[in-house]
Amino acid sequence: MKRLLTAVTLLLWAQTASADEMRMAVTTSFDNSGLADVLLPAIKADVDLDVRLLVVGTGQALRLGEAGDVDAVLVHSKAAEEKFVAEGHGTHRREIMYNDFVFVGPNADPAEIAGATSAADAVQRIEGVKASFVSRGDDSGTHKAEKKIWAGAGLDSAAFGDWYRPVGAGMGAALNTAAGMNAYILADRASWLNFGNKADLALLYSGDPALFNQYALLPVNPDKNANIRNDLAMKLEGWLTSPRAAELINGYKINGQPLFVFNATP
Amino acid sequence: MVDIWEGLSAAFWLIVQFDTELWEISLRSLRVTLTALVIASVIAIPLGTYLAVQRFRYRRFTISLINALMGLPPVVVGLVVYILLSRSGPFGVLNLLFTPTAMIIAQVIIITPVIASIAHQSMRELWAEYHDLLISLNTSKWQRITTLVRDGRRNLLTAALAGFGRAIGEVGAIMIVGGNIDHVTRVLTTAIALETGKGDFALALGLGFVLIGLAIVVNLAIHTLSRTEREGQW
Amino acid sequence: MVSRLFPLTLQDVAVRRQGKRIIGPIDMVLDPSGPTMVIGPNGSGKTTLLRVMHGIERISAGSATWAAPDSSKHAFVFQSPIVMRRSVVENLAYPLRLVKTPAAQIKETVDYWLDRIGLTPVQNSPATRLSGGERQKLAIARALVRKPDVLFLDEPCANLDGRATHEIETLLQEIAEAGTHLVMATHDMGQARRLAHDLVFMLDGKIHETGPAATKFSTPETQALAAFLRGDIVT
Numbered sequence: 001m002k003r004l005l006t007a008v009t010l011l012l013w014a015q016t017a018s019a020d021e022m023r024m025a026v027t028t029s030f031d032n033s034g035l036a037d038v039l040l041p042a043i044k045a046d047v048d049l050d051v052r053l054l055v056v057g058t059g060q061a062l063r064l065g066e067a068g069d070v071d072a073v074l075v076h077s078k079a080a081e082e083k084f085v086a087e088g089h090g091t092h093r094r095e096i097m098y099n100d101f102v103f104v105g106p107n108a109d110p111a112e113i114a115g116a117t118s119a120a121d122a123v124q125r126i127e128g129v130k131a132s133f134v135s136r137g138d139d140s141g142t143h144k145a146e147k148k149i150w151a152g153a154g155l156d157s158a159a160f161g162d163w164y165r166p167v168g169a170g171m172g173a174a175l176n177t178a179a180g181m182n183a184y185i186l187a188d189r190a191s192w193l194n195f196g197n198k199a200d201l202a203l204l205y206s207g208d209p210a211l212f213n214q215y216a217l218l219p220v221n222p223d224k225n226a227n228i229r230n231d232l233a234m235k236l237e238g239w240l241t242s243p244r245a246a247e248l249i250n251g252y253k254i255n256g257q258p259l260f261v262f263n264a265t266p
Numbered sequence: 267m268v269d270i271w272e273g274l275s276a277a278f279w280l281i282v283q284f285d286t287e288l289w290e291i292s293l294r295s296l297r298v299t300l301t302a303l304v305i306a307s308v309i310a311i312p313l314g315t316y317l318a319v320q321r322f323r324y325r326r327f328t329i330s331l332i333n334a335l336m337g338l339p340p341v342v343v344g345l346v347v348y349i350l351l352s353r354s355g356p357f358g359v360l361n362l363l364f365t366p367t368a369m370i371i372a373q374v375i376i377i378t379p380v381i382a383s384i385a386h387q388s389m390r391e392l393w394a395e396y397h398d399l400l401i402s403l404n405t406s407k408w409q410r411i412t413t414l415v416r417d418g419r420r421n422l423l424t425a426a427l428a429g430f431g432r433a434i435g436e437v438g439a440i441m442i443v444g445g446n447i448d449h450v451t452r453v454l455t456t457a458i459a460l461e462t463g464k465g466d467f468a469l470a471l472g473l474g475f476v477l478i479g480l481a482i483v484v485n486l487a488i489h490t491l492s493r494t495e496r497e498g499q500w
Numbered sequence: 501m502v503s504r505l506f507p508l509t510l511q512d513v514a515v516r517r518q519g520k521r522i523i524g525p526i527d528m529v530l531d532p533s534g535p536t537m538v539i540g541p542n543g544s545g546k547t548t549l550l551r552v553m554h555g556i557e558r559i560s561a562g563s564a565t566w567a568a569p570d571s572s573k574h575a576f577v578f579q580s581p582i583v584m585r586r587s588v589v590e591n592l593a594y595p596l597r598l599v600k601t602p603a604a605q606i607k608e609t610v611d612y613w614l615d616r617i618g619l620t621p622v623q624n625s626p627a628t629r630l631s632g633g634e635r636q637k638l639a640i641a642r643a644l645v646r647k648p649d650v651l652f653l654d655e656p657c658a659n660l661d662g663r664a665t666h667e668i669e670t671l672l673q674e675i676a677e678a679g680t681h682l683v684m685a686t687h688d689m690g691q692a693r694r695l696a697h698d699l700v701f702m703l704d705g706k707i708h709e710t711g712p713a714a715t716k717f718s719t720p721e722t723q724a725l726a727a728f729l730r731g732d733i734v735t
Contacts (some may be wrong), residue, residue: 023364023445023447025352028463032464044364052445052447052448052450053448054364054365054445054446054447055446055460056445065352067352067353067354067355068352068353068354068358069353069354069363069364070306121355168449170463171463172463172464172465173462173463175465176462176463176465177478179465181374194464195464195465196464196465196466196467196468197466197467198465199463224353225353225354225358227353392585396584397584397585398556398576398578398584399578399581399582401556402554402556402575402576402596403575403594403595404571404572404579404598405598409598413584413594415583417584417586418585
């Protein structure tokens with residue numbers, strides 16, 4: 001009993017010790033890439049800042065920012081981000097880097113998207129043979145990007161039949177579903193490369209600039225409440241746009257493949 | 267296809283290599299859950315016992331309510347606690363969101379009805395057995411409750427362990443209110459969800475086996491303690 | 501010998517459950533000078549009468565009044581002994597702990613009763629492991645640790661063999677001689693004859709006949725009691 005009470009006390013005590021510690025909501029695709037494991041220790045070493053990541057979908061990340069429960073948001077959905085800033089939830093939007101989305105599907109490639117000429121062509125081929133396609137369906141940045149591609153190809157994803165499966169799940173869970181169903185799916189390259197359960201899936205199409213995926217940092221408006229550490233968010237922004245960050249981001253590779261392209265303007 | 271053996275071997279290596287991160291999240295799991303268990307038991311056991319010995323106007327309703335709350339989806343609990351603890355919510359000034367304390371609060375809400383309901387069941391049986399004697403001895407309400415709790419402590423332990431089982435394996439609520447922050451609020455269940463999301467089924471399964479092992483160890487430890495206590499007493 | 505608690509006056513007492521009459525109407529004054537045996541066929545209301553007297557049964561009509569109301573001065577032994585899920589020692593100590601008796605006094609009293617009922621060797625075992633006879637002796641001893649003036653017993657030997665019954669009867673006689681009033685329901689006529697000073701005969705929820713055992717056994721007033729004592733089926 002005494003030990004438990006001590007544990008509780010210690011636990012409560014542990015929370016009050018927060019010197020330079022900030023919270024940032026990030027998307028699952030960012031965390032799944034593994035880049036955070038490289039950047040966070042470097043941030044700690046360079047500017048003595050503990051960044052606590054809340055890994056959620058883009059929709060939830062922006063909600064956490066709106067509620068003032070995090071100090072900054074790092075997501076990839078330009079329209080939603082601009083709305084976030086316009087509504088006064090964030091102080092500004094700062095582009096940091098981009099990676100790209102890739103089309104993943106069964107090795108046999110029944111829709112023959114490996115020979116597609118563009119992202120729009122790829123999705124038209126999938127729709128043409130009604131090949132199984134798993135959609136995130138969770139209003140995340142990736143989901144929004146996917147819907148944009150369907151729309152760009154003149155197709156209405158809301159009217160699709162049974163072959164189109166919105167699963168309402170994160171990137172990893174959606175990839176697991178696609179692996180289980182041997183279906184096509186749009187994924188960010190980092191999540192795909194780091195994904196451990198590839199089964200019979202393979203990367204079939206990538207490279208169209210329409211598939212570029214811009215990440216931007218949104219410091220949360222400090223007027224929301226007294227606990228928001230805008231100073232730390234600014235410190236983080238300073239670091240994320242520095243040459244040191246550029247070097248680490250551009251140099252990050254999985255299986256010899258670079259994932260991110262640093263494109264912050266000084 | 268990843269199979270169970272890979273999970274078992276992952277669990278084995280994690281344990282024999284004394285993986286510090288595994289220790290950290292396992293201890294946090296235990297700390298959060300045991301704290302929640304103590305708080306929930308302190309509320310639920312007297313409540314369940316009181317409902318067994320005392321008749322009052324809304325007793326049936328209260329019991330039904332507790333039984334209904336047992337089926338409350340943890341995600342809903344998590345969401346409600348999130349809204350309450352959010353900096354934009356009524357208790358935002360406490361700044362408790364995304365801390366272990368927030369996870370404890372959510373778990374207390376989830377397991378208190380479970381413990382209270384099971385405690386009430388077994389206390390009702392014991393009360394039927396003791397009723398005439400305790401009335402005959404002119405006991406006060408408080409004496410009745412303490413007598414039932416003392417003599418029914420082994421059944422109450424079962425109730426508490428049921429609560430422990432539900433809390434230690436819970437992921438939906440603590441994911442929302444804890445945020446699964448590395449080194450702060452990551453526990454075994456949220457780590458399992460994370461590794462599953464990454465498609466690393468072997469590691470996820472390995473952590474799952476560690477979780478099961480932890481639950482077994484705690485159950486055995488508590489049962490052993492209660493046995494030695496009983497032999498000393500009787 | 502007669503306790504100051506008595507007489508107990510039952511006035512027009514009735515107990516009904518779900519509209520069904522269990523006992524009543526009953527009018528009686530209980531002021532005994534020795535053990536009182538309550539006899540009667542099954543279902544005649546013996547248990548309910550004892551419970552009314554002890555004050556643990558809700559009365560639907562009438563009143564039960566002690567000359568000096570003090571519920572701590574009487575105790576009850578139930579037909580199937582209620583054994584607490586504790587050690588033998590703790591079962592005996594329980595009524596004393598309820599009234600915050602000093603530890604030394606508890607030990608003294610409990611040791612005395614353990615010895616008296618022959619359970620000293622098993623004092624630390626769970627009471628739930630005792631045999632039927634030992635359980636009933638334990639229940640009687642537990643009822644006596646607070647030194648009550650009146651002890652109600654509801655067929656304490658109903659499920660026991662001859663030897664255990666004999667031990668308990670001996671114990672009860674000793675208690676009675678030491679000044680505790682026994683009010684006991686029994687269906688065993690031999691036991692009633694051995695223990696009774698006064699007799700209460702119940703039939704169909706009412707008191708059919710009552711008086712000193714010495715005369716009632718030899719010269720029953722009513723047909724029903726005569727038939728009951730002969731062993732006939734009486735309803």
